[in-house]
Amino acid sequence: MSTAQLEEHFTSAFDHAPDGVWQAPGRVNLIGEHTDYNEGFVLPFAIDKTARVAIGVRADSTVRLLSTYGDHGMTTAHTTSLDRAAAKGWTKYPLGVIWALQQRGIAVPGIDLLLDSDVPLGAGLSSSHAIECAVVSALNELTGAGLGPEEMVLATQLAENDFVGAPTGIMDQSASLRGSKGNAVFLDCRDQSVRLVPFEAEPAGLVMLVIDTKVSHSHADGGYASRRASCELGAEILGVKALRDLSIGDLEEASGLLDELTFRRVKHVVTENDRVLQTVELLSSEGPGSIGALLDASHVSMRDDFEISCPELDLAVDASRASGAIGSRMTGGGFGGAAIALTPVAAEQQVRTAVVRAFSEAGYKAPDIFTVTPAAGAMRLA
Template sequence: MAELRETWGSGPDGVWTAPGRVNLIGEHVDYTGGRCLPFALTRGTAAAVRRRDDDRVRISSTDPDAAPFEGTLADLGPGAVSGWAAYAAGTLWSLQQAGVEVPGLDLAVSSDVPLGAGLSSSASLEAAVALSAAELAGRTDDEQLRHLLIQAAIRAENEVVGAGTGGMDQTVALLAEEGSVLLIHTRDSRTEPVQLGLAEAGLELMVIDTRVKHTLADGQYAQRRADCDEAARLLGLEWLSDATPADVERLSDPRLKARTRHVVTENQRVDAVVELVRAGRVAEIGPLLDGSHTSLRDDYEVSAVELDVVVAAARAAGALGARMVGGGFGGSAIALIRSADASAVEEAVVAACREQDLTTPGVLTVTSGPAARRLS
């Protein structure tokens, strides 16, 4: 609220917040029609928003490196906005395209989701802006609206930001349930909350932020998606996640074969994790997390030295399993740990990075939080 008043000279009509996320498993399969298992963090992005009487849009952030944006409702589409503001402005444009009568707005945002850490700070920004703008446009917050907002946020990131993302991050930001992971069937947007039960098992999930920032708009993510599209075309499939192990062997291109093998095995790992968690055997999912990291490193080629180092160090210090999360090329890893081992694992990953002259990572344990909502 103070940011809005300080920057634009008035208080907000309300404050909305939306969470970042951690994906337990199911990485790089959301855009192939696959299954993923994310949960919302208790960290997120807050947007203090005021409705205007004209068509102006002004966007600011508490991040000192984020330059404010000023324009009109007609200045928000593809090619019109760049940098961090494109996520917010693009969401407003996409809502207009979806038929929401977005008014002029002043927005001030603040986030405690680490930027570039693979924890989806971008989708948390999009979801907070989308929900606030829709409510100030007079829309009722219900399930139908939330599905519209998910699609609008996805379109904003794809068409305005230029990052070819799937829909996992936006979906969990707007549909998460506290205490659960959200099983997302991405091809038809079906979701199922699955109680995680970590605390009852004496376990925690640790996020290890390598502090190596990544960006989804640098072309690498888009290239992986293009590889999957090409593999699906060669196999005659609408969705690459329909591929079988036999289909993998039908591909002659080594790169496309590797990408497809990751998609096939990652979906299998998601199904296995869901089965174990539902059976109250969450402590047994560690090897599946390990397998996911190996596949992302070797077949999908989206890991990084820093990620490999912290994953190996966490396992050596007693983690039951660990893997990189997010788009890759930096960002964060997660480790499934016994609560009693938290200090030892943290010390081990910090020491491993120092020994190899890498950036000292940030470490935090995370719990499953709620979806986007209005705070005031």
């Protein structure tokens, strides 16, 4: 839906024009999974699929929320009595942002909001954070709060952690708010420092395929929380502030101090941080064609040590590699969602065909396969 169409739809639904339209992108994480809440390193990029919100300020405390997809009914709430338990579906995300801004002492007025998004839901491409980042960008401007990107990142993390109930880190919001066309966002999750790293597949004769397995996932469930708890336990036993403070050389000692399960969780995070640093170095020195083996190793670590893959993700990775991709891994929090496959342009069609065939032969639902490129971060459209 175009910006003009969104404005027109808003005016029809709410009987007044919006005060503006804002958008924020989803993200693909190139590498660095479950390292963010361990104060480690991540390398995501904003993608060319976005959530867009048209928002109009009201004179009272009423919040009216409407989307162009899913549940077409209007949801009504009030800024003076936001109820986490009553928030359902996608409405949790804008309501969570309002709540989080209030926790920072920012007075948020009543609003009318219309959401439109083409970020696939439940695919591990951060559709929820795209909504939150569009909303926080809009409200930051409409309230005159003057928050910088780092502060907006922390506000949306507070919304996720304490309102939505998902113990996520800061990677997704940072990519959505701080993304840049043609670049990946190298983020140090300890201090929020960012360095843009050139990542353009096409000039290197490559394309980045996303394979949405259609296996929906949720960060608010127990799988994500239990992985985080294991990481915190490992850091406590090993006497470090966060797993970020360990190197690969520390793993031998760690294996003798930790139970087998906790060690494997710790091993993934420590080796994944190292893979992020290697990927940044290779992208800077040799380009995208040099990182395939690191993508492959990341998936093996997530499958075997962190145990967050699933049969559909493993099949997507195996089929894409066998048919010509130079590197492939699941992306996102796991337990479903999407895989990425860095693929020579000449092999794109055979990879697509092979993955679809493999899913059909396994009796799985047909995957969605599409390309993504690094895109700009959140912005105002109108």
